[in-house]
Amino acid sequence: MLSTLLLRASRSPRVRQAVVGFPVTRRVVDRFVAGESVEAAIRTVRELAADGLYATLDHLGEDTHDATQATAIRNAYVELLTVLSRNGLTGCAEVSVKLSALGQGLPEIGEKLALENARAICEAAEAVGTTVTLDMEDHTTVDSTLRILRELRQDHPWVGAVLQSMLLRTPQDCRDLAHSGSRVRLVKGAYAEPAEVAHTHKPDVDAAYRRCAEILMAGGGYPMIASHDPRMIEVAGWAAHAAGRVRGQYEFQMLYGIRTDEQRRLAGSGERVRVYVPFGTDWYGYFMRRLAERPANVTFFLRALIGR
Ligand code: FDA
Numbered sequence: 001m002l003s004t005l006l007l008r009a010s011r012s013p014r015v016r017q018a019v020v021g022f023p024v025t026r027r028v029v030d031r032f033v034a035g036e037s038v039e040a041a042i043r044t045v046r047e048l049a050a051d052g053l054y055a056t057l058d059h060l061g062e063d064t065h066d067a068t069q070a071t072a073i074r075n076a077y078v079e080l081l082t083v084l085s086r087n088g089l090t091g092c093a094e095v096s097v098k099l100s101a102l103g104q105g106l107p108e109i110g111e112k113l114a115l116e117n118a119r120a121i122c123e124a125a126e127a128v129g130t131t132v133t134l135d136m137e138d139h140t141t142v143d144s145t146l147r148i149l150r151e152l153r154q155d156h157p158w159v160g161a162v163l164q165s166m167l168l169r170t171p172q173d174c175r176d177l178a179h180s181g182s183r184v185r186l187v188k189g190a191y192a193e194p195a196e197v198a199h200t201h202k203p204d205v206d207a208a209y210r211r212c213a214e215i216l217m218a219g220g221g222y223p224m225i226a227s228h229d230p231r232m233i234e235v236a237g238w239a240a241h242a243a244g245r246v247r248g249q250y251e252f253q254m255l256y257g258i259r260t261d262e263q264r265r266l267a268g269s270g271e272r273v274r275v276y277v278p279f280g281t282d283w284y285g286y287f288m289r290r291l292a293e294r295p296a297n298v299t300f301f302l303r304a305l306i307g308r
Contacts, residue, residue, distance in 0.1 A: 003292040007192035010288030011063075020284055024304045031300075032257045032290045033060070034279045038083050041279040044256070045084070045093045052267040053275050055093040056133060056253070057084075060280035061101040067113060070103030074117040078124040085128035094131040094160075096276060097121060099145055115148045122156045133160030133183065133224075138191040139167055139198065146173070157181050160224065164189030165209035166198045174212045178219025185224040185253060186212050188232075190289045210235045217243040217250065224274070226253035228262070248272055255290070 009015040019025055034044040045055045059077055064070045077095060084090050097118060104114035118134070125132045134149055136142065145161075152159045161177055163170050166189035177184050188205050189198070199205045209232050216223035217239035225236040233252060240250050251272040254263050267273040278286050291297045 002295060002298065004192050006288055006292035006298070007190075010285045010292070016284050019288070025287075025301075028301045028304050029283055029287050032255070032278070032287060033283045034256055034277045036279065036281050038080055038279070041080070041277060042083060042087055042089065044277050044279070045089050046087075048275050048277070049089070049092045051264055053092075053263060053273050054251070055275050055277050056096045057093055058096045058098075058135070058276060058278040058286075059101075060278050060286055061282040062098045062137070062285050063100050063105060064103055065105060067103055067106065067109070070101070070106070070113060070117055073101045074120050077121045081121070081124045081128050081130065084130065090128045090130040094133065095121070095125065096133045096135050098135045098137060099148060100137055100141065104141060104144060104148075111144050111148065114144075115151055118148060118152060119155075122152055122159060126156055131158045131160060131183070132156075133185055134162065136162035136164055136187070136189075139193050142167065142169070142173075158183060160185055162187055162226075163212065164191075165212050166193060166205045168197055168199065170208065171211055171215060174215040175219075178216050178221050180220040182219075182221035183224060184216055184221055185226045186216060187226045188229075190293065206231070210239075214239045214242075217245060223250045224253050225250065226276070228254050228259045230262075233266070258290075 034041055041057055048055050057080060059073065059080060061073050064073060077097065080095065084093055099114040099118060102114040102117035104110045106113060122132050134145055136145060149159060149161050160183035162185045163173050164187055174184070186209065188209055199208055209227065213223065213225060213232065213236040217236065225233065227233060247270050251274055252266055253274045253276060256275055256277045263273050263275060291301060
């Protein structure tokens with residue numbers, strides 16, 4: 001219930017204004033966001049690399065409804081890739097991109113515009129020797145995102161996809177994408193979805209996650225197990241073993257600021273671990289989804305607001 005309210009609020013301009021306006025919000029946001037500038041993001045990638053962790057960088061922004069803004073976000077990614085290369089970090093960092101930030105939601109031209117912008121980012125990534133993963137947003141965007149993925153993969157077969165176990169369609173999408181060379185990040189799903197298309201009970205989302213992890217591990221692609229849930233990590237490890245995979249033929253992924261000790265423990269045990277590092281000024285939607293995932297985060301936020 002609370003989580004649904006927070007996810008609705010994540011798309012409300014009025015709540016956005018109020019939350020962003022609280023001076024203390026920034027302190028809480030810092031727990032989940034690596035900073036506002038490219039320099040802050042680069043610093044974080046270096047710190048992670050020093051601990052044996054890989055990174056995927058998210059230049060925060062979503063739901064762009066203006067082509068000029070979509071182009072600006074594309075340019076920001078291209079510039080980010082140049083800076084990563086200049087700093088010698090493309091071996092340990094890639095980028096994650098939300099197609100809605102690249103204009104996917106614009107009426108009529110959205111899909112074409114997002115494809116063109118994503119293509120420019122993929123070309124820039126290929127030029128510096130790294131990869132791009134397309135984040136997955138709410139269920140209304142999945143078909144369009146997978147169409148764009150297919151187009152991009154014609155020239156850049158390494159482009160990564162994200163699939164959400166909460167969606168009823170996802171086991172089939174996993175089967176379709178579990179082929180050689182296909183990078184797939186499996187997540188539970190962070191959006192409020194209706195029962196017609198999604199599991200609405202957590203145990204069902206978790207059971208579907210296990211099934212999907214098994215499908216991806218048994219297939220020929222490169223599974224990226226993105227979860228902080230110890231049970232999902234354990235099951236994925238077993239599934240990798242059962243499929244005869246060795247470390248490096250799959251990876252674990254977690255979000256910046258969440259279960260950081262576990263990120264380091266897994267990396268220390270020899271697993272490949274990548275941290276999703278969001279940065280930038282447009283953090284509102286991302287931050288609200290993190291609050292929605294865990295009631296304790298809301299308490300933490302409220303405590304900061306009332307100054308305790
Ligand atoms: P679950 O929510 O069951 O959490 C398990 C445990 O992890 C909790 O008990 C807690 O200890 C810890 N935890 C989880 N979330 C926390 C939080 N916010 N704060 C503090 N602790 C927390 N979703 C999506 O729809 N599209 C996408 O493209 C992506 N991309 C993505 C990339 C990566 C690398 C990750 C790790 C996740 C995503 N997600 C996502 C988010 C994902 O769908 C999901 O909402 C979160 O990962 C939370 O689910 P868990 O699998 O961690 O399990």
